[in-house]
Amino acid sequence: MKAIAIIQDEHRAITSVIEGLRHMLVEVAAGRIPVDHALIGAMFHYIEAFPEKLHHPKEDDFLFARMRARRPEAAPLLDALEAEHAVGRERFAELKATWERFRDDASTLAAFVEAVERYSYFHWRHMRKEEDELLPLAAKALADEDWKAIDTAFLSNEDPIVGVPASKAFRELFRRIVAIAPPPWGVGPEAAPR
Ligand SMILES: [Fe+2]
Ligand SMILES: [Fe+2]
Known part of the structure; x- marks a missing residue:
């Protein structure tokens, strides 16, 4: 039953990246910090490479599949969660397009902030x-x-899904996000004493 704790830990990690992005944009919108597209890019890469490619597919293929076999009456819940994985993939693609628009046109910040809020919720x-x-x-x-x-x-x-030593790659990516994120989410340049 170790997978329960792992899934919960993975949820915390995914949430910290999405919330980091959300709060960073609040600061950008308030004019308190400049926008850091390299950091946003690292966050998007993380969401693409980890929850979308590993976390949700493993839930579908292992946890949900075993639950379907053992508890047929849980089918409506499992169907709903699986559908959310598919919808989440679409929402993420839309979110990425909103970011790309914002990168080209800074006046679309409000639309990007709103899309991140919706995705986070x-x-x-x-x-x-x-x-x-x-x-x-x-x-x-x-x-x-x-x-x-x-x-x-x-x-x-x-x-098996991506064929790489996944946890090492993601640990490094997470370290990178923390290293370039401003406080309180990371230890980036803003954290240095002035
Ligand atoms: Fe899920
Ligand atoms: Fe999950």
């Missing part, structure tokens, strides 16, 4: 549904052999 609701409804149900419903397969998938460093 969508993700927060999705993760709450998984943590409040699905994970407690899975903890009761799944057998040891199910958890063995799910744990192996989530503990895997050599991820």
Whole structure:
């Protein structure tokens, strides 16, 4: 059942990146910090490379699949969560397009801020549904052999989906985000004593 803690940790990591982006844009909109497109680019790369390519697909392929087999009555919840993974992919593509527009035309900042707010809320609701409804149900419903397969998938460093030592690459990416993010989200240049 190690996968439960891993999924919760992954949710915290994903949330910290999305919230970091959201709060950074609040500061940019208020004129308190300049916009840092390199940092925003690193955040988008993280969302593309981690939740979209690994976290959600592993939930679909391992956790949701085992739950479907053990608890047919959970199908409506699993269908809804799977549909949110698909919608999330579309929302992310739209969000990225909004950022690209903002990069070309700084006057579209308000639209980008609004799109990030919407994306952040969508993700927060999705993760709450998984943590409040699905994970407690899975903890009761799944057998040891199910958890063995799910744990192996989530503990895997050599991820089969992208074929790279995923956790190392993502740790480095996360360090990069923290290194260039201004305080209080990171330890970037703004944190240096003046
Ligand atoms: Fe999910
Ligand atoms: Fe999740």
